[in-house]
Amino acid sequence: MRLLTRQVPADQPLDLPKLVDTLQIDPENLSRALVKLSLEQLVTRRDDGNFVTTPITVEVTDRLFDARCVIQVGIADGYVQHIKDQQIAELRGLATTLAAIVAEDNPDLARFLGVSHRYHTAFVGLSGCDQLVDAYSRLGISGLWRNAIADRDWWNLFDISFHQDLTVALEQRSTDEVKRHIYHHNEHVKAMVRAIITDSGGEI
Numbered sequence: 448m449r450l451l452t453r454q455v456p457a458d459q460p461l462d463l464p465k466l467v468d469t470l471q472i473d474p475e476n477l478s479r480a481l482v483k484l485s486l487e488q489l490v491t492r493r494d495d496g497n498f499v500t501t502p503i504t505v506e507v508t509d510r511l512f513d514a515r516c517v518i519q520v521g522i523a524d525g526y527v528q529h530i531k532d533q534q535i536a537e538l539r540g541l542a543t544t545l546a547a548i549v550a551e552d553n554p555d556l557a558r559f560l561g562v563s564h565r566y567h568t569a570f571v572g573l574s575g576c577d578q579l580v581d582a583y584s585r586l587g588i589s590g591l592w593r594n595a596i597a598d599r600d601w602w603n604l605f606d607i608s609f610h611q612d613l614t615v616a617l618e619q620r621s622t623d624e625v626k627r628h629i630y631h632h633n634e635h636v637k638a639m640v641r642a643i644i645t646d647s648g649g650e651i
Contacts, residue, residue: 460497461490484590502650503591508640511586516633518571518583523625526573527617534573535618541566542610554602560589566610595643595651606635 461481467474481498484490491501501507541562548559564584571583596604609632616624644651 460493460499463498503595503644504650505641505644508591508595508644509637511588511591512633512637512640515567515583515586515588516629518579519567519629520626522571522573522579523622523629527622527625528620530573530617530620534569535614537569538566538610538614538617541569542614545610546607549602549605549607556593556597556601559601560592563610564589570613591640595640599643604639606632609635 463474463477466472467477470477472480481490481492485492485498490498492498544562545559545566548554548562567588568580568583571580574580592601609628613625613628613632616628
């Protein structure tokens with residue numbers, strides 16, 4: 448949370464002994480947490496071994512979302528025609544849950560991001576390839592979102608219809624429609640994050 452709220456300045460080495468003392472955690476647990484955060488691209492390990500918080504710029508976010516888009520378009524080309532009814536049912540259930548979360552009086556961002564991650568992971572999982580699912584997870588999209596929009600009215604920013612529209616296209620086994628929704632969503636989220644980063648002075 449300290450990283451996500453930028454209580455720790457970007458590009459300054461993390462004081463690990465101080466973090467251990469402040470957070471009252473075991474050094475080994477802190478090391479594991481830093482490895483996980485590095486996978487989410489929230490921290491970077493420098494050549495000297497020090498961890499620093501990673502500034503998030505437009506270039507960083509564009510690369511992340513474009514990488515996700517490439518993975519998802521590849522899934523669309525290779526697997527949409529072979530999708531099973533139970534896989535569609537899983538995706539439909541997750542899309543319905545996401546719509547329900549956003550409709551709540553006080554939408555829970557952590558819950559929304561968790562379900563959204565499950566949706567995208569299930570979509571990539573259509574490939575049956577654990578390595579590809581792992582590659583998607585390592586992009587750290589959920590961590591980026593938590594950092595970028597935690598203090599905003601995020602439910603008014605997201606393209607909420609995307610998951611439902613994509614699921615309908617999957618039900619129709621329409622590869623072209625699936626890809627169209629993926630490309631459109633990619634441009635939408637990149638534009639949204641660009642605006643947030645620009646408003647924040649060029650990095651967050």
